[in-house]
Amino acid sequence: MTAVTLKDVAERAGVSIKTVSNVVRNAPRVSEATRKRVLKAVHELGYRPNPSARRLRTGHSGLIGLAVPDLATPYFAELAQHVRAEAAQLGLTVLIEETSGDATEELRLATGVGASLLDGVILSPLGVSPDELAAVASEFPLVLLGERSYERDQVGADHVLIDNVAAAREATAHLAGLGRTRIAAIGVDRQASATSRQRLEGFQLALHEAGVTYDPRLAPSIKEFDRRNGLLAMRALAALPVGVRPDAVFCFSDLLAVGAQRALFEAGSHIPDDVAVASIDGSDEALYSTPSLTSVVPDKAAIASLAVKCLAARIRSEVPLPFEVHTAPHWLRARESTNGGRQQLFR
Amino acid sequence: MTAVTLKDVAERAGVSIKTVSNVVRNAPRVSEATRKRVLKAVHELGYRPNPSARRLRTGHSGLIGLAVPDLATPYFAELAQHVRAEAAQLGLTVLIEETSGDATEELRLATGVGASLLDGVILSPLGVSPDELAAVASEFPLVLLGERSYERDQVGADHVLIDNVAAAREATAHLAGLGRTRIAAIGVDRQASATSRQRLEGFQLALHEAGVTYDPRLAPSIKEFDRRNGLLAMRALAALPVGVRPDAVFCFSDLLAVGAQRALFEAGSHIPDDVAVASIDGSDEALYSTPSLTSVVPDKAAIASLAVKCLAARIRSEVPLPFEVHTAPHWLRARESTNGGRQQLFR
DNA sequence: TCGATTGGTTCCAACGTTGTAACCGCGAAA
DNA sequence: TTTCGCGGTTACAACGTTGGAACCAATCGA
Structure with a gap:
């Protein structure tokens, strides 16, 4: 309540407000003697700059936003941790928001809270169209994660993503490599999000390469990428007649796979042995599941690093920068859900 | 970048800046005609109030912070969702922060970012002492979740919690009710956090009531409430000689239990049959685990609701309010990890 | 008719900060 | 001696907003 301001510090140190401001901002042209005196007063009074005032004056607050659809999804929670760590290194504070995949909420965040409180936003879009986001990105620092549904020459914002097609292809190829021929896919969503379509593409590609024909009955539609939808989808697949019923399933997210495993249990x-399971996300939950889940692990640290650095550069820059697309690496981690057996997780 | 200000709207509507301000704040004493004209201009220009300026002037931003130790912990992620939902009903926006359980970070959040950017903070402390927080709470709206290590008459901040002793007692009693006599506890932490101590107390209480003597060898110390610590602790317990080895284990969190289940697998x-497992948190991860995990489910919606309402009241109030302690209900959900069998999760 | 009241609007100052310009010594160059 | 440059400091204005007081009709009661 009784906030300490520059004025209080100035009075105590016997200098002008502006000099104190110069000291706390590490501006040049301050003698060593005054600097020491001012810092002493700052410390004694416990002064902390007021971000609102600073933002109002300069247009920069040192705050960036991270907006993800759902924090209870391990992938996003883990990503958030990496983003925080990366931002801390650049002296930025991250404020995390949850959009629930709602288009309105996503736009509100980017234009509303974002534009006047935060210096920039890293957004993992789900419901909002690229066009709408491109309009925002042209006047506010915005980095998009994942979703990129349009062509390379039409990029309207910075992007950081993994090669979804390749990732899905590797996971599916791994299943086919086990000799499975009736491979299902769980994760084709009703709204046909970019991520979902790309993963389906990789899935079909791998089937084709393995000489397995794609059976639409084995690629049911789901509503959300959560455990419940994975469970229900797998339950339906397992109820298919013998001959159609899958002997392997590729899930488009770890949560879907966890649900699928539960249905099989x-x-x-x-x-x-009956059904092999693989997925994408590489979350800790998948690692500890029983059996441990074969998953494609995106390099979350790299995604976070690229996103934060890209955003920071755009914030710093006076002139409009060309939009960039960064691709982070990923690895397939084959575990018990495809290899079988029982491995000790640590040593 | 080209932010629309009150001035722009005022010019367009042909009124003064202050009148526009009155309209957007729903202040009285504005004629219906002007109100309409102003709202039209607001809409046409896409005006959005600048939170920094508003906060600077009024001291209120409509933003509250939620600080939890670890977002990748399902319990906190789910709690965050409830808090967001509750705050939205009161017209508040929630900014989520992660403290990593670090005392410095926890304090920084409450006094630093918090005091000048947010109207108030809901904090789930882990590393910082109640005394330090009480000092903050006396001059900044702060509601604490969970931790309450001091006596009822010494409360120095608002608290929302569940009855940890009772919750642990019920879970342990459930295990004892199965006829288990060598019941272990995983979750006694090195720093002896309040939560950990209260759950240990409830555990011992239930043992006593069941006529089972407490064996310290069955209550190993851990470092963190995560899956890995649960795995390692259970692995060590399972390696104990026959006769000492536990036939049941009560974990102080779902993540610990997931790790323990993995070790048993x-x-x-x-x-x-060999070892029954129960825990506290009631996360979705526990529900979907195989076997599904018996867990004490805190009423997260109630916790969130109480915390947000309490915080909002304190923010609104001009005068210092007496500190309150709210207790939210909890229920034991017995599932496969103690009852055995295979149940279908939905219908 | 006049003063008082009321509804509706405007003017002014201030929140805490920083950019710009101005100021003031002091030593160096002319 | 004057002038210039420069390190170090200060005064002032402004960012967008809102609280308070002032202002201006118009209506009302006496």
């Missing part, structure tokens, strides 16, 4: 099916 | 033990 309930049905008394053995993983991977 | 690796060791080839059957849950619950």
